[in-house]
Amino acid sequence: SQKIEQNSEALNIQEGKTATLTCNYTNYSPAYLQWYRQDPGRGPVFLLLIRENEKEKRKERLKVTFDTTLKQSLFHITASQPADSATYLCALRMNSGGYQKVTFGIGTKLQVIP
Amino acid sequence: DVKVTQSSRYLVKRTGEKVFLECVQDMDHENMFWYRQDPGLGLRLIYFSYDVKMKEKGDIPEGYSVSREKKERFSLILESASTNQTSMYLCATNTRGTETQYFGPGTRLLVL
Numbered sequence: 001s002q003k004i005e006q007n008s009e010a011l012n013i014q015e016g017k018t019a020t021l022t023c024n025y026t027n028y029s030p031a032y033l034q035w036y037r038q039d040p041g042r043g044p045v046f047l048l049l050i051r052e053n054e055k056e057k058r059k060e061r062l063k064v065t066f067d068t069t070l071k072q073s074l075f076h077i078t079a080s081q082p083a084d085s086a087t088y089l090c091a092l093r094m095n096s097g098g099y100q101k102v103t104f105g106i107g108t109k110l111q112v113i114p
Numbered sequence: 115d116v117k118v119t120q121s122s123r124y125l126v127k128r129t130g131e132k133v134f135l136e137c138v139q140d141m142d143h144e145n146m147f148w149y150r151q152d153p154g155l156g157l158r159l160i161y162f163s164y165d166v167k168m169k170e171k172g173d174i175p176e177g178y179s180v181s182r183e184k185k186e187r188f189s190l191i192l193e194s195a196s197t198n199q200t201s202m203y204l205c206a207t208n209t210r211g212t213e214t215q216y217f218g219p220g221t222r223l224l225v226l
Contacts, residue, residue: 032213043118043204043217044157089157093213101172102215104149106156 003027004105006090012111013080021075021108023090029068030092035075038087038107047088048075080112117141118218120205126224133192135221137205144210146188148172148180150201151220157204163188164210195225 007022023033032051036044050057050066050073057064063076077084087107121136137146147162149172159172161180169180177199181189188207192199202222206215 034213041123041220041222043206043220044215045217046214049213101159104157106154 004090004092004103006088006105006108008108009106010109010111012113015080015082015112015114017080019077019080019084019110019112021088021090021110023073023075023105025071025092029071032093033064033066033073034091034093034102035062035064035073036089036091036104038089040087044089044104077110080110082112082114085110085112118205118207118216120203120218120221122221123219124222124224126226127192127195128226129196131192131195131225133195133223133225135190135192135203135205135223137188137190137207137218139186139207139216141207141209141216142185143207143216144185145208146182147206147215148178148188148190149204149206150174150199151204152201160190195223197225199223200225 003026005024013019034049035047038044048057048064050064061078065074087109089104089107091102091104093102117140119138127133148160149157151157158174160178161172163169163182166185179191202220204220205218208215
């Protein structure tokens with residue numbers, strides 16, 4: 001079965017630096033990969049989606065890369081701010097029987113220190 | 115904006131009680147999902163529904179059932195709550211053919 005690993009449970013970074021979060025998966029490549037942000041006590045909020053035929057996607061200070069050879073996605077936040085502190089989840093969509101199942105990683109908790 | 119609401123933010127129940135968690139969405143989405151989220155385990159799919167009166171088991175359906183009588187409402191039922199069902203429960207929705215899921219605020223359930 002598909003497994004997702006996010007690089008670390010927690011990541012501390014100085015304000016202004018670039019935060020890089022990693023999502024690794026095993027087995028076959030997913031059709032797409034998503035990144036969500038989750039604040040404490042709240043539901044996840046969608047940030048970016050990247051498809052298997054795309055290498056990179058950007059949205060404002062966010063950048064996602066997708067390397068199907070390494071089976072890895074990197075999520076970058078440039079010029080990080082304390083307001084970026086949250087847990088970030090990656091999610092893969094796989095084909096499973098008659099429906100398309102989304103599997104979530106456990107998340108990386110990012111703390112941006114002023 | 116998509117709005118997904120869940121009936122309670124916090125709930126405390128006793129072992130053996132029947133528990134209803136409700137999710138309502140206002141965007142006419144076909145697909146609705148129930149997840150639970152536990153530390154170190156991430157989000158796990160309990161049940162989902164692609165249409166009214168339709169339901170499919172997810173990865174961990176044991177001890178749960180669901181009901182979808184109306185398109186906008188998806189209920190999760192714990193027939194006889196147990197302490198191992200203490201968790202954060204999250205409802206999500208999306209429309210057919212799209213990938214992004216929209217989540218509700220979650221219900222933190224404590225079973226004593």
